[in-house]
Amino acid sequence: MPNLTLPAIILRRVDFGDYDLILTFFSLNKGKISAIAKSAKKSTKRFGGILELFSVLRLVCSTAKGRELLVLQEADLINSFSCIRGDLKKTAYASYFAELINEWSETGSEQEGIYRLLYFVLDQLDICRIPEEILSIIFQMRFADIVGVRPNLSVCTDCRIEIDRIKEDRVAFDFSKGGIICQKCACISVNRFFLSKGTIKQLLWVESGDLSKAAKIRFTPSSVKEGLGFLESFITYHIGKELQSLRFLKQIRRKDE
Ligand SMILES: [Zn+2]
The missing domain is CATH 2.40.50.140 (Nucleic acid-binding proteins)
Known part of the structure; x- marks a missing residue:
């Protein structure tokens, strides 16, 4: 052996x-x-x-x-990372990251990017410098990119018009197409999530550059809420079920409100 x-x-x-x-x-x-x-x-x-x-x-x-x-x-x-386990909210977020990776990954296939991403978010949760919600946005955006389901937030998925040239303030994201869709191209679809242009810009910033730089991006409170809601729905759509840890996370949030 x-x-x-x-x-x-x-x-x-x-x-x-x-x-x-x-x-x-x-x-x-x-x-x-x-x-x-x-x-x-x-x-x-x-x-x-x-x-x-x-x-x-x-x-x-x-x-x-x-x-x-x-x-x-x-x-x-x-x-x-003992600070995480001593805090319910941090534990809930770390459990979500861990369950997501466990559900998505196949045994034995090397993914150095996922290891480094998980290490980064756990380390940041442990030292408490960045709010948990922002770390979760960073984690989900980067994770989606690494595993090959990066959401298209920069151009209309149908006509390719750039986000800056879309006139509406709120833009629909179509889950089945994996990207934003302008009003002209939009048809009736149940799998849609509306995002403000401000949130879309912030998500696009998080997606590129090195991780420590992404962690410094300042989000408005409404963008944090909208970005998290979008990414959690996006991930759930791809996995095909709501993860147990996500249900728990949502319960904790409701108690906080
Ligand atoms: Zn279009």
């Missing part, structure tokens, strides 16, 4: 019997992987209590021929 050493972030942990845990990780080199941590439940000493959600670890796993599930042999802590 050859050993595999790699940095990885814990996306999910599930009890397995009385003693073991099954962990799903997003790793730098191999994308999504699952491993069994034997006796991790029975004795916290076995892995030093570091197998917590969103933690970044350096794993040593053994692999068995023909088996997808790895066996976790050792784990060293790189970053625990």
Whole structure:
């Protein structure tokens, strides 16, 4: 059984019997992987209590021929992001990012961009410099781009007229076409979301350049609300169901209001 050493972030942990845990990780080199941590439940000493959600670890796993599930042999802590787990709202956002990645990714396909994006948003959640809502906008825009479903926000999907030349203040985004649609081209469609031009501009800024620069963009409160509503509907449309973590996030928001 050859050993595999790699940095990885814990996306999910599930009890397995009385003693073991099954962990799903997003790793730098191999994308999504699952491993069994034997006796991790029975004795916290076995892995030093570091197998917590969103933690970044350096794993040593053994692999068995023909088996997808790895066996976790050792784990060293790189970053625990412990502030996230101590805060309900941060936990809710981090859970959404983790569930989204878990749902979308296939096991074993390398996606370095997703690993770096997840690390960035968790790190920022942990140090509390950027509001959770803005991080979620950045995460969803960048994630959609990496996985190949980037929303077209710059030109009308049908006639290609540029956003700046569209006269209306509010522009329809057609989910089935994957982009904005000008009034002339619009036909009756149920899968539509209206966005103000201001929000569209801010989403376009978030999409390009390096991540730390994107995080400095100032959003108006109405753009944050509209941008989040749009992206969460957009992602839900592509996944084909509402994620459990998103339902929880919406509940928390309603309580805050
Ligand atoms: Zn058009």
